[in-house]
Structure formats: C-alpha cells, structure tokens
Amino acid sequence: MAFAKTDDGVNLYYEESGSGQPLIFVHEFAADYRSWEPQMRFFSRYFRCITFSARGYLPSDVPTDTTMYSQERAMKDVLAVLDHLQIEKAHIVGLSMGGFATLHIGIHHPERALSLVIAGCGYGAQPEKKTGFHAEVEAAAKLFEDLGSVEGGKKYTIGPTRVQFQNKDPRGFAEFVNAMSEHPVAGSANTLRGVQKMRPSLWELIDGMKTIQVPALIITGDEDDPCLEPALLMKRNIPSAGLVVFPNAGHTNNIEDPDLFNSTLSEFYLKVLSGRWSLRDPRSQATGILGFK
Template sequence: MGHATAQDGVRLYFEEAGAGTPLLFLHEFAADHTNWEPQLRYFARRHRCIAYAARGYTPSDVPVSPDVYSYVHFYTDALAVLDHLGIDSAHFVGLSMGSYSSLQVALNAPDRIRSMVLAGVGSGSSLEHLDAFRAQCRATAEQFETLGSVETAKVTREAPGRIPFLVKDPRGHADFYAALARHDAKGSANTMRGFQGGRPSIYTMTDAICRVATPALIICGDEDDACVAPSLFLKQHLPASGLMVFPKSGHVLNLEEPALFNEAVERFIALVEAGRWGARDPRSMAG
C-alpha cells in the first residue's frame, strides 16, 4: 500500500500483491480499486498485481477543480503509478472507464503496455447519441453534488447494464452499491462531468486504433447493450485483438463472472507472453 504522484501532484493510492510479470488493474466509474479483489487474489499467485484508486476516489486525492479530470489525466495517472513502482511496462486489465484509459495508453505510450484487457468498453461512444449521453453525464454529476453519493447510488443501481449482476448475485450487487454510496460525491461528480462526459468517442479514433499493435482481449457481456457495438468495432479495427462475449452478462464482468473472467484473462496473458497472440492472419479475412 502506498501513494504514487501524478504529473500535477495528485496522490494516487495503490495496493499490490504477488511477484512476477506486472498486471495493472484499472477500475470503472462506479467501482474503485477494491473491486479487483477477486482478481488480485487469483493473479497474485503468478504475477505482480497492482490496483489503484483513480483521482477522485479516496484514499487517492480528490482534486477540487473539475479541470483536472480529463481522460488525459486518467491515462497519464496509470503511467504515474508504473513510474512510481519502477515498472517499464505492464499488462493492463481495465473495465469500462479503465478500459478506455488502457486504450489511450496503447495509443499514446505503446512501449508502456504489454497487452490490454478491454472489458465493458465503449459505452457512450455512439456518435448519434453522443450529445444525449453527455447531457446524462452532466445530470448525473449534478445528482452527486445535490443528492450525495448515498442517494445517487440508489438511483443508479438498476441501470440496464447492472441488472444481470442483480439477477445473478443480489448480495454482490448490494455490496457493490453500498461501496458506491461511500464514494466521495465531489470526486464522482467531477469524474462524471470531466472524464465520462468529455472523452472522445472511440469512433473518432479509427485511424489511430488501426495502427495499435498492442495485443488486446476485448470482453463484453451480451446484455451490456451499450458496449456490444463498440466491442465489435474494436475487434474489427485493433489488429491484434480477440473478442470474448460472456453469455447472460452485463457490465460488471469481473464480479458477475469472476471465475470466467480470471480464466479468460489468464489464458490471454499466457498466450501473449508466449508470443502466440499476434495480429490477425490476412488469410482469415473475407475479400
């Protein structure tokens, strides 16, 4: 346990376990570093595992200014954690917001990322509905500021992508939202307004994504409607990517199906480290 320092002085809390090739875990908006516990306990048997709380999520710092919550701040924060730990490059395992940051590292600092797991990636990317998505982000930010985290957690816990988790595991779902209710309301509001509502759509980065050589495993729940199309898009445009769809699953993939998630990620990383996860063979592509 400790703190790394971001480029702008924000302190980022992290925990680590195990030894070996490093894995960096990047959490989603509604989660924090603690939601990777099923993965840390599993992968620490063979890897050096690091999970950190993003800026705005205690015990990391919660900057007051909304101007320091952009997607650039978030992906460079991941690099700051690696720098603090003296790690040149790591396998990145992201969920949702964490997947977007992982992709940005692959786009902007490819030498720092050995591979990336992009789980629950791409919500809010639809160009047709982008204005509405950003308006909803602003409205949710206002809810955090006016109602607080406890009441906002009650409002958001039955979002469509969260229902499969509720159906499968009511106890786990309740624990997840009890944790969200303890999040810093100002940090959540700033993250929702700055990162979630301000990040570019992945559909505006097609040319750059096509040049990414980083091995990628894209994981999507088949009932996570907002992420199905973006996941397919990334599979079609990331040269060294594979796509896995979890049946009867929503957004919180690492907690909904921890055994399946761990198995998929473990196999992926083993193949990457063996040099057996390359770009798609052109002979497999339709003319």
C-alpha cells in the same frame, strides 16, 4: 498506506501483491481499487498485481477543480503509478472507464504495455449518441450533487446493464453498491464531467486503433447493449485484438462473472506469454464467404 504522486500533484492510493510480470488493474466509474479483489487474489499467484484508486476516489486525492479531470489525465495516472513503482511495462486491464484509459495507452503509449484487456468499453461512444450521452452524464453528476453518494449510488447502480449482476449475485451486488456509497460527491461529479463527458468517441480513435500491435483482448457482456457495437468496432480495427462476449452478462464483467473473467484472462495470458497471440491474418478480412470478392 502507499501513494504515487502524479505530475500535477495528485496522490493516488495503490496496493500491490505477488511477484512476476506486473499486471495493473484500472477500475470503472462506479467502483474503486477494491473492485479488483477477485482478480488480485487470483492473479497475484502468478503476477505482480497492482490496483489503485483513480483521482476523485478515496483514499486517493479528490481534486475539487473539474479541469484536473480528463481522459488524457486518466491515462497518465495509470502511467504515474507504473512510474512510481519503476515498472517499464505491464499487462494492463481496464473495465469501462478504465477500459477507455487502457485503450488510450495502447494508442499513445504502446511501449508501456505487455498486453491490454479492454472490458466493458464503449458506453456513449457512438457519434450519433453524443448529445444524448452528454445530457445523461450531466444528469448523473447532478444526481450525486442533489442526493449525495448513498442515494445517488443506489440509483446509478441499478441501471439496465447492472441488473444482471444483482440477479446473479445479490450479496456481491450489495457490496458493490455499498462501496459506491462511500465515494465522495465531488469526485463522482468531477469524474463524470471531466472524464466521461469530455472523452473522445471511439469512432474518432479508429486510426489510432489500427496502430496497436500489442496483444489485446476485448470483453463485453451480451446484455451490455451500449458496449456491443463499440466492442465490434475495436475488434475490427485493432489488428492484435480478440473478442470475447460473456453470455447473459451485463457491464460489471470482473465482479459479475469473476470466475469466467479470470479464466478468460488466464487463457489470454498463456497465449501471450508463450508467444502464440498473433496479429489477425489479413486473409480473414476478405469479403464474401469464399473470399473471392
């Protein structure tokens, strides 16, 4: 088994496959390194692909101290894996919690990114929803502590932005739920309290978004209601961003619609590698239909 060690002594399990430009996948809260298997199989034909489990997710270490979990640490852990592999720059793909980490790399460490894919990012990000989001996150942490990973995972994965996956692919959804049932309770609770609950709102990051010049693609499902407005916010403020909305789709973009996800990224990378992905033309931001206002 292969591990990268962080600067605070945490071992992060990773797998890699393929050759070429490096492409690293950063998973969401309800998943782990295994959730990127459809992308690892497809993109390792063309890229050097890396997937890893965040701290708190096996086979990575599971610190019991909540202070060892944070949004900044989640960002740094991606870079720790790249550093261990002696990778200076990579294409970075993140979903949900991983999407937040990817965005933060774009803001704080753009020199490490060849491109950014920010998918399913934004739940709880609206400023007016902050208090309610904090209460919901705390309730989820208690859910895992009270019921354990198996029953807690069953309740967590059947949320309103996950039922789309269940309806489309019952077998894939069952596999997803079973994988989450194997997550350690301490890792789930600490990730919720340290990373999810304490992360800054996307609305607090607008100034940082405006500095991003790295090619960026934002993906959201049209039935992932908590992420629709945040996706528009990022599109409007990241000069290099494109936005794709998957139809009749929920939150778990890469495994709910793996073929669409892979083809969307393929087209994005074709444009990036050919030098055809450009910053937004400022003329498109003029007000009025004809741009006279």
